[in-house]
Ligand code: HEC
């Protein structure tokens with residue numbers, strides 16, 4: 001009687017051991033597949049070496065990022081729409097800029113975006129340095145009339161001079177307080193806005209950095225074909241794809257009243273109609289609402305739309321929940337330094353006053 005019981009216990013234990021060994025093999029295979037598709041984030045130091053910018057440029061760029069005097073009305077900074085306290089977005093469908101006007105597209109996050117193949121939903125700026133000039137001069141956003149007007153503001157604030165000197169060296173001929181140096185510095189700051197997450201720890205070999213449901217979601221994410229577009233270091237950001245590729249038009253899902261032609265507006269190439277630069281999915285749980293039209297507030301619903309529109313499939317609620325569990329693991333740590341507000345150098349009587357005309 002006693003031995004029989006013991007035997008059962010032993011055989012049950014053996015079964016459990018072999019089962020978990022089997023599961024561990026599965027887990028290792030999944031990790032290996034994931035490592036072929038995704039890469040962990042670089043560090044800010046690695047970015048600095050690769051792109052050759054300095055700490056002084058980052059410091060200047062951060063100050064500029066928070067300075068509303070770079071807008072005509074004196075109320076809008078980069079941080080207004082890309083709030084670093086809320087994962088680099090404003091959590092609005094459309095952002096409010098100069099005199100409260102709304103733009104026509106949802107503001108994507110500035111976090112990790114320097115890693116993307118190009119900037120904006122339609123990829124019209126090649127990198128973050130080129131991108132940074134856009135919003136200052138955009139009449140709906142910061143509405144400055146010209147690059148010269150931006151320079152006039154910066155040159156009227158003497159305490160900006162030492163920051164520019166530290167970043168670019170004292171100018172022997174004229175001034176280093178230029179629009180171009182300002183946008184370069186903002187770009188340098190943005191290149192440090194990287195948010196490592198548990199998924200990065202997973203990719204470097206720590207299988208338990210993700211929970212079992214998150215790993216199940218990762219498996220689904222790969223199996224079902226999300227990785228055709230959401231791959232690499234950003235889980236997206238690397239290619240252009242049509243929204244509504246398999247089932248469309250896309251606004252049947254988003255309810256958008258005014259279709260956005262996307263990349264077509266840049267290239268005028270018929271093949272680019274409704275094509276967008278694939279967004280990255282890091283911190284996606286925090287950057288609602290979703291899509292270029294900011295139409296969808298639920299991540300489960302956004303995933304369901306992707307399954308149908310991009311893959312022509314239908315998934316069970318359980319599968320969608322698993323994918324969303326995986327997407328939650330992509331929420332990372334915003335660099336502590338970026339969460340500390342900079343002190344802005346004071347205006348002088350020469351500084352152009354806020355202008356709301
Ligand atoms: C009034 C709101 C607003 C302000 C102010 C603003 N942005 Fe944006 N930003 C947006 C919107 C909206 C988009 C998307 C526009 C598009 O794709 O056509 C965007 C796109 C971007 C992107 C591209 C991200 C990606 O994934 O492609 C970056 C980077 C960025 N902004 C940085 C900045 C910087 C730097 C400043 C300050 C100089 C700034 N923004 C000011 C609303 C704003």
Ligand code: HEC
Nearest residue numbers: 225226229241243276278279290291292302303306307310
């Ligand atoms: C054929 C390419 C493609 C495939 C496959 C694909 N996506 Fe996307 N995904 C896109 C594009 C393009 C967008 C941007 C759509 C828009 O707003 O214009 C996007 C947007 C998203 C968004 C919203 C991002 C944001 O910042 O608003 C999420 C979430 C998302 N995809 C998840 C998924 C998931 C999960 C899968 C698999 C079920 C998937 N995608 C499959 C191309 C794809």
